[in-house]
Amino acid sequence: MSSGLLILSTILSSISATLITSSINESPYSIELRSVAGTQTPILGVAPKGCHVKLRRGAHALPKHLALRSVLGLDQDHIGRREEAEPVATVRLTGQSYIADVTVGDQEIPLLVDTGSADLWVAPATFVCLDENHNETSKEACNIPVYFEGTFSGGVAEDQYFSTSYDNGQYVYGEYGYESVTLGGITVPKQQIALASTGHFRAISGDYSGIMGLAFPAMTAARSGGNPQETVDNEEDAASYDPWFTSAVKQNLTEPIFSLALDIDGGGVFALGGAADVPIKGDFVSTPIVTFNLNKEDHSDAELTYYAFMTEDYIIAGKRLSDHSQWNTTDDDDDDDNAPDETSPGQNHHRRHPDIYPVIVDSGYPINILPPSLIKVLYSAFPTPPELVEIQDDGAVLFAAPCDTEVPSFGIQIGGHVFEQSPGDLLIASANVTVNGTAFCALGSQPGIEEAGALGVAFLSSVVAVFDIGASEMRFAQRDGDALGAGIAGGSSDHGNGTVGDGQGSIGGSSTGNMPAPPATSGVANTNAGGRLLPLWGFRF
Known part of the structure; x- marks a missing residue:
C-alpha cells in the first residue's frame, strides 16, 4: 500500500x-x-x-x-x-x-x-x-x-x-x-x-x-x-x-x-x-x-457525520415522481378543506424536486424513511390504500398493506441509473400481523419529514453499496437477483411496458404476482394476537 x-x-x-x-x-x-x-x-x-x-x-x-x-x-x-x-x-x-x-x-x-x-x-x-x-x-x-x-x-x-x-x-x-x-x-x-x-x-x-x-x-x-x-x-x-x-x-x-x-x-x-x-x-x-x-x-458543520448523498429521482409505477398528479397537487387544491394535512408543523406545502433531498445510507434501519409527499405518491399506487397497523406487541405502528396485494414498481435514480426495489423490499413479509382475518405486511418505505430521508436494508438488500471515503463518493450496483438465493418474499419483478428513457434504466408499472400471506409463526408478532387497524388521521391518498 x-x-x-x-x-x-x-x-x-x-x-x-x-x-x-x-x-x-x-x-x-x-x-x-x-x-x-x-x-x-x-x-x-x-x-x-x-x-x-x-x-x-x-x-x-x-x-x-x-x-x-x-x-x-x-x-x-x-x-x-x-x-x-x-x-x-x-x-x-x-x-x-x-x-x-x-x-x-x-x-x-x-x-x-x-x-x-x-x-x-x-x-x-x-x-x-x-x-x-x-x-x-x-x-x-x-x-x-x-x-x-x-x-x-x-x-x-x-x-x-x-x-x-x-x-x-x-x-x-x-x-x-x-x-x-x-x-x-x-x-x-x-x-x-x-x-x-x-x-x-x-x-x-x-x-x-x-x-x-x-x-x-x-x-x-x-x-x-x-x-x-x-x-x-x-x-x-x-x-x-x-x-x-x-x-x-x-x-x-x-x-x-x-x-x-x-x-x-x-x-x-x-x-x-x-x-x-x-x-x-x-x-x-x-x-x-x-x-x-x-x-x-x-x-x-465542517465535519462529516453520516454517509449521505442526493438522489436524482424516484420512479413509481413506471412514471417519474414529477409526472404524478399527486406530486403536483398541493394541499390547497384538495376539496376537503377540513381534513387534517399530512405535512409536519412548520413545513410549507410546496412540492420540492426530489434531488434536493439528502438521504442517509444506514444499515441500522430495516426500512427506508422518505419524505411524506413522496410516500403519498407511492402509497397511492397501491390498489388499496395502506393502513396504519399496530405490528408489534410493544405498540410499534407502521403503514402496512395486505400481504397478498399487488405492489407497484418503485425505483430510486442514482448516478443516472434507476435501482429497482424487489416486491419483497416493498412489502416485508417477515413483519406481519393478522387483523380481522387479513394478514398485513409492513411497507418497506415509511414517511418521515420533507427535508431528508434514510435508505435502509429495504434498499441495501437490492444493491452492492460501496463507501469510498478516499474518493468521497458512494457507489452502487444492482445485485443479480438470480444469485440472491431463495427466501425473499414476493415474486419476480416484471418490467412490463413502463420505461424511463434517457438511458437511465427501465422500470415497470407493477410487480407480477402477489405477496404470499406469511404463516402465523413467520413474523415478528403473533399474527393472531394484538394486531389492530388504526385511524389514518387524514393522511390522504
Missing part, C-alpha cells in the same frame, strides 16, 4: 461548497449540505478475499440513536404530531439487523454492524442492567448473550466517556479505553472502544452484545469528562476520537473503502478495502458524499 494513502483527517478538514449549500429555513429542521473533496481516485476493485466478513441477520432491529431519529422526524416531536391528529408511523420495526463476530482483545463478540453510528461498544462482565425506572435489575433482563471478560489492556482513556441514547428510552454509558480489535483479518492493536458498564438496554433477540459503528469520527458518542453519565440533560461537551475504521486507514491497514451486500431475508457480506465480491448486474454508478449537519448535532 502506498505511503500516500488517504489520511482521513485531511478529508474531514477539506470541505468545499461547490456542490450544494442548502438551509431549509421554513421547517423546524435546519439541514446544511456541503460537498466534500476527495483526496484520491476511486478504488474500483473488489476487496481481498481475506477481508470479506460474513454477516448473519439478527432477529431484532438495531436501536437508533436520537440524533438520527430527530432529523427524520421519529423523535418525541414526531410522536407529538400523532397526538395532534397527524398520521405518523413509529418505525420501530423488528426484522433486519446484521451481526458480525468481532475479536475484542482475545474474545470473539457478536456485534451489530451499523453505518449510522461510529462507536464500537461492548457490554462488560460487570454490566449493570437498569429497568425503565433507572433501577438496577437482573442482567438476564437485558438479554445480552456474551459479556466482555477483559479490561482495557491498553489502559483507560482519560477525560472522555461514552454516553448514548436510543429510541424507546434506552441508553448506555461507560468508560473508553484501549484494546486490540480484529475484523476481516485486520487488527488495530490499540483501538479506543467503549465498555458500556451501565444502561437500560434490551437485546431482545439475545444475539448481539454491542455495536460496531462504521461512521465518521464526528458521529462518536464521546463526552468530555471523567464521570460517565446518561446522555439526557447532559451538558458536558461533545468530544471525538478515531473509531476503528478510521484508525485502520490511518495505520495503512486497509484502503479507505468498505462495502456492504445485504440480503433482506438473512445474512450478507461486509468487505474491507474494495467492493464485496458478489454477482451484480451492470456497472457501478457513483454519487458524491455530502456533509449532513443537523440542527440538533453537537459537532461542527
Whole structure:
C-alpha cells in the first residue's frame, strides 16, 4: 500500500461548497449540505478475499440513536404530531439487523454492524442492567448473550466517556479505553472502544452484545469528562476520537473503502478495502458524499457525520415522481378543506424536486424513511390504500398493506441509473400481523419529514453499496437477483411496458404476482394476537 494513502483527517478538514449549500429555513429542521473533496481516485476493485466478513441477520432491529431519529422526524416531536391528529408511523420495526463476530482483545463478540453510528461498544462482565425506572435489575433482563471478560489492556482513556441514547428510552454509558480489535483479518492493536458498564438496554433477540459503528469520527458518542453519565440533560461537551475504521486507514491497514451486500431475508457480506465480491448486474454508478449537519448535532458543520448523498429521482409505477398528479397537487387544491394535512408543523406545502433531498445510507434501519409527499405518491399506487397497523406487541405502528396485494414498481435514480426495489423490499413479509382475518405486511418505505430521508436494508438488500471515503463518493450496483438465493418474499419483478428513457434504466408499472400471506409463526408478532387497524388521521391518498 502506498505511503500516500488517504489520511482521513485531511478529508474531514477539506470541505468545499461547490456542490450544494442548502438551509431549509421554513421547517423546524435546519439541514446544511456541503460537498466534500476527495483526496484520491476511486478504488474500483473488489476487496481481498481475506477481508470479506460474513454477516448473519439478527432477529431484532438495531436501536437508533436520537440524533438520527430527530432529523427524520421519529423523535418525541414526531410522536407529538400523532397526538395532534397527524398520521405518523413509529418505525420501530423488528426484522433486519446484521451481526458480525468481532475479536475484542482475545474474545470473539457478536456485534451489530451499523453505518449510522461510529462507536464500537461492548457490554462488560460487570454490566449493570437498569429497568425503565433507572433501577438496577437482573442482567438476564437485558438479554445480552456474551459479556466482555477483559479490561482495557491498553489502559483507560482519560477525560472522555461514552454516553448514548436510543429510541424507546434506552441508553448506555461507560468508560473508553484501549484494546486490540480484529475484523476481516485486520487488527488495530490499540483501538479506543467503549465498555458500556451501565444502561437500560434490551437485546431482545439475545444475539448481539454491542455495536460496531462504521461512521465518521464526528458521529462518536464521546463526552468530555471523567464521570460517565446518561446522555439526557447532559451538558458536558461533545468530544471525538478515531473509531476503528478510521484508525485502520490511518495505520495503512486497509484502503479507505468498505462495502456492504445485504440480503433482506438473512445474512450478507461486509468487505474491507474494495467492493464485496458478489454477482451484480451492470456497472457501478457513483454519487458524491455530502456533509449532513443537523440542527440538533453537537459537532461542527465542517465535519462529516453520516454517509449521505442526493438522489436524482424516484420512479413509481413506471412514471417519474414529477409526472404524478399527486406530486403536483398541493394541499390547497384538495376539496376537503377540513381534513387534517399530512405535512409536519412548520413545513410549507410546496412540492420540492426530489434531488434536493439528502438521504442517509444506514444499515441500522430495516426500512427506508422518505419524505411524506413522496410516500403519498407511492402509497397511492397501491390498489388499496395502506393502513396504519399496530405490528408489534410493544405498540410499534407502521403503514402496512395486505400481504397478498399487488405492489407497484418503485425505483430510486442514482448516478443516472434507476435501482429497482424487489416486491419483497416493498412489502416485508417477515413483519406481519393478522387483523380481522387479513394478514398485513409492513411497507418497506415509511414517511418521515420533507427535508431528508434514510435508505435502509429495504434498499441495501437490492444493491452492492460501496463507501469510498478516499474518493468521497458512494457507489452502487444492482445485485443479480438470480444469485440472491431463495427466501425473499414476493415474486419476480416484471418490467412490463413502463420505461424511463434517457438511458437511465427501465422500470415497470407493477410487480407480477402477489405477496404470499406469511404463516402465523413467520413474523415478528403473533399474527393472531394484538394486531389492530388504526385511524389514518387524514393522511390522504
